[in-house]
């Protein structure tokens with residue numbers, strides 16, 4: 174996967190160091206156009222010092238990062254910068270919640286939920302591993318259930334593996350016969366041209382089975398979609414990305430798999446479509462009529478997201494909320510979303 178604009182979120186702590194190394198090596202491997210180092214500070218006099226190590230790490234990879242200093246709330250700042258600068262990847266450290274409520278742990282959870290792009294959660298690594306200076310991933314796990322959203326995540330994972338020269342382990346959790354068909358189809362269609370993947374069909378709770386397999390097989394990155402992986406009965410829709418991102422023993426890439434075609438948006442649902450350079454917020458009403466609005470929040474330009482439980486367009490940056498027809502429900506935005514064409 175060729176990431177062109179990468180946001181590295183760092184708090185300058187020892188714990189964020191692994192994420193800084195991974196972001197720099199990935200930016201170099203992807204020939205990224207921009208690496209943005211985002212730091213939210215509490216004390217302005219210490220802000221620059223907090224990002225120096227990240228700048229030096231990027232410099233050692235031949236990169237010239239841009240530093241963005243903010244004084245708001247870390248998760249919101251990271252999401253906003255990624256959105257406004259149209260980043261395609263956010264990299265940040267994540268200790269996982271099992272160790273308690275560390276600040277970056279909860280930031281990682283919020284960013285994973287609201288990011289407008291892929292999110293790479295980097296676990297802390299031993300120093301020797303970081304100092305090797307090579308490509309951070311050599312064995313990548315792609316989990317799929319054969320759904321269109323899982324296919325998109327698998328496509329991104331395959332592309333990343335190909336770029337990094339990493340091996341791929343394809344995983345399905347569920348009935349063996351179904352799994353065989355889905356994995357073979359995924360390898361043949363999405364993995365066409367890539368080295369043959371190892372295939373694993375597992376049983377049990379999908380998130381736990383995926384994490385156990387990663388630990389057992391010594392895999393260093395798990396790729397999951399930010400939704401999907403529903404299983405045959407759709408029982409685990411929300412739990413897999415959440416559980417894996419919080420508890421996996423290795424790094425996790427949460428691939429954003431937004432709706433990509435109008436036909437995927439059912440009656441009473443909304444979704445974001447990318448049309449050229451623009452993102453369109455599309456709502457299909459109960460009669461099947463499509464309503465298209467600019468997805469740019471009228472406050473400061475972040476991309477709104479469909480909130481299925483409230484049936485509103487919500488802005489992840491500062492909390493504005495709009496009705497399906499684009500009218501302001503909550504500020505700070507004062508103007509409605511602009512009507513547009515699909």
Ligand code: FES
Nearest residue numbers: 470472473488491
């Ligand atoms: S950009 Fe501020 S609420 Fe949307």
